[in-house]
Amino acid sequence: MPAGLNELPHPSLGYAGGGTIETKADDRSGMMAARPLFKVFVYKKPDANGALAGPGSLVNAGSLANAARPGERVALRFTLPARPLLTQWVDRLQKLIQGRAKV
Numbered sequence: 001m002p003a004g005l006n007e008l009p010h011p012s013l014g015y016a017g018g019g020t021i022e023t024k025a026d027d028r029s030g031m032m033a034a035r036p037l038f039k040v041f042v043y044k045k046p047d048a049n050g051a052l053a054g055p056g057s058l059v060n061a062g063s064l065a066n067a068a069r070p071g072e073r074v075a076l077r078f079t080l081p082a083r084p085l086l087t088q089w090v091d092r093l094q095k096l097i098q099g100r101a102k103v
Contacts, residue, residue, distance in 0.1 A: 017099025042076065 006024075008014055008031050014023035016030040024032045 004038050005032055006033050006036055008033055008037070009039075 008021060008023070011017045011030040013019035013021050014033070015021070016023060021037070022034040023030050024034050048088045
């Protein structure tokens with residue numbers, strides 16, 4: 001299972017096509033990114049009426065006016081389950097040790 005993909009979906013996303021993604025210098029097609037990229041699909045849950053209305057929705061009332069565009073930054077907020085502080089501190093300490101040991 002790949003950790004990331006180097007091939008761009010379209011050459012316009014790379015530097016040569018006017019995009020913001022750095023491409024490999026030896027790639028003539030402009031389709032190979034210098035660093036691995038991750039493709040993420042985000043969908044908003046429908047409201048009580050079944051509509052995807054509201055800011056940040058991919059489709060708003062049947063139009064694509066609020067659709068995310070390639071290269072656009074999107075702010076997401078995740079709600080995680082509550083955990084005791086001690087559990088959170090132990091988790092952060094383990095991640096700190098793993099980061100320093102490069103595990």
